[in-house]
Amino acid sequence: MIKKMISYILSFAIAASMAASCLTASAAKMTGSCTADVLNVRSGAGTGYSKTGTVSYGDSLTILSETTDSSGAKWYKISCGNVTGYVSAAYVQLTSSGSQGSSDADFESYMTKQGFPESYKPYLRKLHEQHPKWIFTAQKLGVDWNTALKEECVVGRNLVHSSALASWKSMEKGAYDFNGGYWYGLDGSWVAASKEIIMYYMDPRNFLNDTYIFMFENQSYDPSYQTESGVKTILADTFMSGSYTCPDTKKKYTYSQTFMDAAKKSGVSPYHLASRCRNEQGVNGAPQSLGTVKGYENYFNFFDIQAYATSTMTAAEMGCKYAKTTNPTYLLPWTNQYKSIVGGSIFLGTGYITKGQDTLYLQKFDMVDGGNGLYYHQYMTCVFGQANEAISLKNAYSQDILNSAMEFKIPVYNNMPDKLCPKPTSSGDNNNYLKSLSVSGTSISPKFDKFTASYTAKVNAEVSSVTVNANPLGKSAKVSGKGKVSLKTGENTVKVTCTAASGVKRTYTIKITRKAASQTLQQGDVNGDKYLTVVDALLMLRYNAGKTQLDSAQLKRADMNGDGKVDVIDALTLLKKISQS
Structure with a gap:
């Protein structure tokens, strides 16, 4: 027992010594989400450690512990799906304490x-x-x-x-x-x-x-808790953290007060306005918020209103083209930062908040x-x-x-x-399309197109099965539902599923109609199964040999040459007809 206790103490001491280089605090039951587009997960707390994987924006992270690297920066040990390792705490938003x-x-x-x-x-x-x-x-x-x-x-x-x-x-x-x-x-x-x-x-x-x-x-404006200090917090690490001078009026404003003015005039939350501009323009600003779009210098569009790319213009150019228009309601044209922010806020308020999109x-x-x-x-x-x-x-x-x-x-x-x-x-990609789709012995309608999911086909009564052929368009995609398919009389639904490399599925449907056999029994169909087969010829021979009985309707269908009797000649005539069909 003493030896076991000594062994345990030694093991604990060794583990403690290995962890001495970083301070670790338990963060059990903590959860968070990734705020970076792609964040490297590393084998240790620091950028010098090897990657064990990545997590993406919005991924839910289970925080196992927290620690600091050699510079004192905080890191979290996290797990996310099959990935476990360390990530910089600067890119993790805590979501709960569990x-x-x-x-x-x-x-x-x-x-x-x-x-x-x-x-x-x-x-x-x-x-x-x-x-x-x-x-x-x-x-x-x-x-x-x-x-x-x-x-x-x-x-x-x-x-x-x-x-x-x-x-x-x-x-x-x-x-x-x-x-x-x-x-x-x-x-x-x-x-x-x-x-x-x-x-x-x-x-x-x-x-x-x-x-x-x-x-x-x-997102409506509520002055009881929406303050300029809160706006400053949103803008703190961006190009909007301080003040600016309007290029046309030479007046100086702070961005935080501008957003408060915009909130009062538009009825929209200043926090919403500030965070939206931050996301639209980035922390360093974009040409349309810096007034540097070529051909549209000193025109501003902080909310990227009407800013979308065309075949001849960039999104920034289109946004500044709109900023150059005239509309007093929205303080257009937007020849300075103040008019763009306040006027854009009014546009947002009247165009969205008052439309129920609040x-x-x-x-x-x-x-x-x-x-x-x-x-x-x-x-x-x-x-x-x-x-x-x-x-x-x-x-x-x-x-x-x-x-x-x-x-x-x-x-x-x-x-x-x-x-x-x-x-x-x-x-993996989402290529769950088929390259080809066909049914043996018949054609499908409409003509195959990878974007078309539903088809029809028709076969005759004597066709009891078909083979469905299908090939995927994606190299890593897989197809199920193809191959030999037994058919009943009437409508048969065949589903062919193509699974992309990412796992998403697309199902193609073929409705195959098998015609019903003719209701009028043809000459030679002795057993009445609507088909001419060797069985019918055998029945003729058995009747001729006195080994079976046929009713009057059967006798009429069995008399192939119409001579009023059923014999070997009728059986041979039927077999010849079968061989020629």
Whole structure:
């Protein structure tokens, strides 16, 4: 026993000695999310250690412990799927401390009365436990989930960066060049988002934590807690952290006060305005916010209104082209920073907030009809833009504000999936198209096209089976459902599924109709099975030999030469006919 104790103490001492180079504090049960587009996971706390993998923006991280490197910078040891290792804490947004508490009976009743589906409730319980004063309102959109998803998958309505995972990028018609093997650039270096990543960001349940919940916060101006100091926090590390001098009026302003003026005049939250400009223009500013767009010098567009790329103009040029127009309501033309920020805020307020699109989520996904229909009136095309801005919003709030009675309007669709829509993580592409599809012995209609999923085919009554041939277009894709298929009389449905390298599936359907046999029995069909076979000839021979009986109808069909009797000649005549058919 003493030897075992000594061995244990020695082992503990060795382990402690190995960990002496870094201070480690337990962070068990902590969770967080990645705030970088792609973040390296390393074998140790520091950039000098080897990579063990990567995590992407928005990935949920389980924080196992925290430590510091040789310079004193904080690192987290995390796990995410199959990846475990260390990441810089600067790129991790903590989302919870993992505390668990008992349910509030009144809150349970409130959720039910609000009409929150059961799949929402576990996340709302946790949020209520962490922030008991927060108010969660079920915003019943009255919109069918599948209809909305189909609309959001229209190419160009949602974009991701061209450097994103292949599983995040659409391969629908108009999004990808199958001959050239590249994605079409739809707005500079952006491409069409895949259905799977759109589903992930559309599903409100994926963002019911104390960081991303801010995409559901009402964005109207509330001076009771929205302050200039909060705006300064949002702008602290950006080109908007200080002051500027208008190039035309020579007046000097601070950006923080400009956003407060914009909030008062537009009725929009200054936190929302500041974080939106930060996301649109970046920390160092873009040409359209610095007044340096060639040909449009000293014209500004901080909110990137009407800033989209065309075949002849860049997005920045288009944005400044709009900034050069005249409209007193929006203080156009925007010949200085102040007019662009305040005028753009008024545009945002009258164009979105007053149209019912008063949350970041609804400005990204237009699911309310404020007089301009559904799906089309969307402020941003980046599929995760609202998630980016939610982080900035939370970071702007003091703890006192976070402890107050804040309201969040959480969308609820009709016919939502029972389970959360997962985030695509595969590096494989979404090429789940077939290269060819055919049915042996017949043709399919319409003519095969990889984008067409439904076909029909017809075969005669005597065809009892066919072979379905199918080949994938993608090199790593796999096909199931092809091969020999038995057919019944009438309609037969054959489904061929192509699975892409990323795991997403596309199903092609062929409805094969097998004609019914003629109702009038033909000459020679002794047994009445609607087919001429050797069995019928054998029945003729057995009858002739006195070994079986035939009724009058059978005798009539068996008399092949019409001489009034059934004999060997009739059997031989039938066999000859069968051999010639």
